[in-house]
Amino acid sequence: MNAGGEPRLRRELVRAARQLDAIGQNRGSSGNLSLRCARGGCAGMLITPTGMGAAELRPRDLVWVGDDGSAQGGWQPSSEWPFHRAAYRRRPDVTAIVHTHAENAAALACLGRGLPAFHYMVAIAGGDSVPCTPYHLFGSEALSQAVAEALAERDACLLAHHGLVAAGATLAQAVKVAVEVESLCAIYLKLLPLGEPPRLDAAQMAAVLARFRSYGRARRG
Numbered sequence: 001m002n003a004g005g006e007p008r009l010r011r012e013l014v015r016a017a018r019q020l021d022a023i024g025q026n027r028g029s030s031g032n033l034s035l036r037c038a039r040g041g042c043a044g045m046l047i048t049p050t051g052m053g054a055a056e057l058r059p060r061d062l063v064w065v066g067d068d069g070s071a072q073g074g075w076q077p078s079s080e081w082p083f084h085r086a087a088y089r090r091r092p093d094v095t096a097i098v099h100t101h102a103e104n105a106a107a108l109a110c111l112g113r114g115l116p117a118f119h120y121m122v123a124i125a126g127g128d129s130v131p132c133t134p135y136h137l138f139g140s141e142a143l144s145q146a147v148a149e150a151l152a153e154r155d156a157c158l159l160a161h162h163g164l165v166a167a168g169a170t171l172a173q174a175v176k177v178a179v180e181v182e183s184l185c186a187i188y189l190k191l192l193p194l195g196e197p198p199r200l201d202a203a204q205m206a207a208v209l210a211r212f213r214s215y216g217r218a219r220r221g
């Protein structure tokens with residue numbers, strides 16, 4: 001487990017929630033964040049509670065949810081905890097998940113579209129696109145499966161008619177990916193009224209991915 005132990009993870013998670021709120025990526029109690037956190041030898045995560053905004057969130061408000069779904073804490077975990085668990089199960093290298101309803105990502109997701117390779121930074125999600133999963137009810141098993149499947153190959157995906165999910169080997173990386181994908185969605189939405197933008201080809205994107213890996217920034221560098 002993290003060298004600073006659970007108290008440090010709690011502080012980190014609250015700090016990230018406030019950061020996302022401050023830069024307008026999440027408003028009110030929409031969106032949620034989690035960090036992988038074992039307890040007494042049991043796999044699990046710390047996750048933001050349901051219905052609580054970042055401004056009022058304190059480290060002790062975070063809920064621990066075990067891999068078996070049991071929750072420990074003073075509040076109910078976010079209703080979207082099942083897809084966090086599904087993502088951690090599918091990606092052993094991931095320690096943090098960020099989920100937002102950021103405006104531009106949500107807008108593109110409402111069209112049921114993901115991001116193609118129209119800009120080289122799309123590679124920040126670990127491939128030549130950011131996929132959009134089909135719509136499923138929040139908190140449902142179907143949504144969990146769709147998220148796990150999308151994140152098997154990428155560090156981010158859009159959720160149709162909903163928002164975005166980003167994963168990282170660290171919380172800082174997951175936040176960085178979420179913020180960058182939101183920004184790319186804003187650019188893509190600006191371009192769409194002018195027609196579908198030209199795309200970088202497979203070789204161009206492969207070169208970007210290779211460069212990212214050599215910088216040690218890609219997910220499996």
Ligand SMILES: [Zn+2]
Binds near residue numbers: 080100162
């Ligand atoms: Zn959501």
